[in-house]
Amino acid sequence: MPDDPFDTFMAELVADLKPVTPLRQGRGMALALAALALGAALLVAVLGLRRDFAAGHPEPMVTTAAGVFLVLAVASAWAAVDMARPGVGLRREGWGWTALMAAVLPGSALGLAGVELWHDRPVTIDPGGVLCLGLGLGTGLITLAALVLWLRRGAPSSLRRAGMLAGVAAGAAGAFAVSLWCPHDNLMHIGVWHGATVVVMGLAGRWLLPRWIIW
Amino acid sequence: MTVDDASLARLAALAQQGDRQAYAALLAACRSWLLRYLRRRVSPEALDDLVQETLLSVHRKLATYDPARPVIPWLAAIARYRFVDHLRVTYRAAGEVELDDEAVSGEDEEEAVTARLSLDRLFEALPEAQSRAIALVRIEGLSIAEASASTGQSESLVKVNIHRGLKRLAALIESA
Numbered sequence: 454m455p456d457d458p459f460d461t462f463m464a465e466l467v468a469d470l471k472p473v474t475p476l477r478q479g480r481g482m483a484l485a486l487a488a489l490a491l492g493a494a495l496l497v498a499v500l501g502l503r504r505d506f507a508a509g510h511p512e513p514m515v516t517t518a519a520g521v522f523l524v525l526a527v528a529s530a531w532a533a534v535d536m537a538r539p540g541v542g543l544r545r546e547g548w549g550w551t552a553l554m555a556a557v558l559p560g561s562a563l564g565l566a567g568v569e570l571w572h573d574r575p576v577t578i579d580p581g582g583v584l585c586l587g588l589g590l591g592t593g594l595i596t597l598a599a600l601v602l603w604l605r606r607g608a609p610s611s612l613r614r615a616g617m618l619a620g621v622a623a624g625a626a627g628a629f630a631v632s633l634w635c636p637h638d639n640l641m642h643i644g645v646w647h648g649a650t651v652v653v654m655g656l657a658g659r660w661l662l663p664r665w666i667i668w
Numbered sequence: 669m670t671v672d673d674a675s676l677a678r679l680a681a682l683a684q685q686g687d688r689q690a691y692a693a694l695l696a697a698c699r700s701w702l703l704r705y706l707r708r709r710v711s712p713e714a715l716d717d718l719v720q721e722t723l724l725s726v727h728r729k730l731a732t733y734d735p736a737r738p739v740i741p742w743l744a745a746i747a748r749y750r751f752v753d754h755l756r757v758t759y760r761a762a763g764e765v766e767l768d769d770e771a772v773s774g775e776d777e778e779e780a781v782t783a784r785l786s787l788d789r790l791f792e793a794l795p796e797a798q799s800r801a802i803a804l805v806r807i808e809g810l811s812i813a814e815a816s817a818s819t820g821q822s823e824s825l826v827k828v829n830i831h832r833g834l835k836r837l838a839a840l841i842e843s844a
Contacts, residue, residue, distance in 0.1 A: 462720055463695050466727045472686035473731040538732045539745035543842050608729040610749045610841040668729065 481534030481603045485622065488599035489526055492592040493630035500588075500634045518558055518643045519632035522625045525555040525651065526596070529622035533600050536615045537607020548618060555625065555651065562644025582646030585631050589650030593627025597654070604666040612663035620658020624651035676739035684730055698726060701740070702747055709751065709787040709807060722750045748790060748841045755806040756834055793840050798833030801826045806834075 505512045528551035535545055566576045600619040609615035628647040637643065676697060682690035702719045710718055725746050733742050791799045797819070804815040805826065816823045 459699075459716060459720070463692070463699065463723070466695060466723065467688050467692045469727070470683065470686060470688050470691050473684050475684055475733065475735060476731050538734050538737075538742075539749070539842060540734075540737060540741040541744040541748065541842055542741050545842075606731070608725070608732045608746065608749070610745045611839050614839065668725070 476537050476603075476607055478531075478534060478538075481537060482531060484599045484603055485530040485534060485596060486527070488596040489530075489626040489629070492595040492626060493633060495595075496588065496592050496630045497633050502633055503636060506633060512638050514640065515632060515635075515638055515643070518647065519629055521555050521558060522629040522632060522647065522651070525551050526622050526625035526629055528552075529618050529625060530596070530600065533615060533618035533622055534603055536609040536611070536618065537604055539608050539610040548621070552621065555648075558640070559644040559648030559652075562641045562648070565641065577641070578645055579637065579642050582637075582642050585635050585637075585642075585646045586649050586653070588634075589624065589627035589631045589647065590654060591627070592630040593623035593625075593650065593654050596626040597623035597658070601662065601665055604662075605668075608668055609666055612666055613659050615666060616662030617655050617659035619662060621651055621655040623658070624654025627654065673738045673740055677735065680730075680733050680739050681735040684733065684735070695723060695726070698723060698743055701743065705744070705747055706751065706787070709791075710754070711807065711809065714754070718750060718754050721754070722747050725750055745842055748787065751787060752834065752837045752841065755802060755837070790837060790840055794833050794836055795829075797821060797825075798829045798836065801829035802833045802837075805830055 501507075503511075503515070505515075525548075528548040532545045532548040535543075566578075569576045597619060600622060604615055604619060628650040631647060631650070632643075635642075635647070676694065679690045679694040679697070683694050699719060702722055703715065706718055706722075707715055726743065729746065733739065791803070794802075800819055801815060801821065804810045804818060805812060810818065812823050812826050815821075815826045819826065821829065
């Protein structure tokens, strides 16, 4: 055994070495997508599929919104999964453009509301949308759990950003799942309530997740 | 001990498979690199502890090394993370210290990579007031009052600058 305490410390690390499987981006994504699919399947199994989807004549607005949320979920999950493997100089900015694209939905809803208010016309925000928000958050928790599990195995260097990305991915996954069931077609409902799922989950992830993924 | 990144990558990949000889060589190379990397921004009294903490993180998070990527940026990210964590918890622990002003510079490739990834780059991304407040209080071990007198900032402002600077450093670990 070496005399120098530092050499002893290193010798202990070497003695403690066990084979490890490198964290692979593909495995992390498979986990996240499986969680997303599970959440969507559970929600549809319990509440059913939208009639137009079930009939094979999907409403364009809803289909587009669901697609946007799905792409945002995948892009954010990709960035969150990648953050488990640290490295100075790595660029993980692609999700930001997707988030900007997704922001068009609530942005348009708020813009329309502004126009209505400008012309002294009443703006109605369906209070029943709270159910969509709740269901989206609940369903998104499955994806969130998968991503937290992955990040805890990894070494994210920016805990808040990793938490926010996991939250955005989970919120978008929840919004996508809700889109498969929610009977509403209008932009105001989708932009406000489904969009809020992403915002709420992203903020919650940023503020609450660091303590779960610290290393 | 100086090992090129291709050799480090081979050692890290072998270590992930459980090869202890390769792992011992990897740790020795990492230790040597970390001592040079951290010495300009860490007091000599704290340097060994921080290198040990970083190596422990390397040990615990060995699976996060991607064999398709170079080792040094991975090691630097872990070192920066531990360094920022060290700044958070260290407060006058080392007293007044003399920092080694010898720049981490050189002409070979490894030195150039080190310079690109250096902690100075991290500090350069901070506003001057935040960088100075952190350096004086969390690295050189001055009290808030002493730092306030040295910089002309009020004591509250020194505290705010440290708080904001540390948050910003944490966010910049991979990007600066």
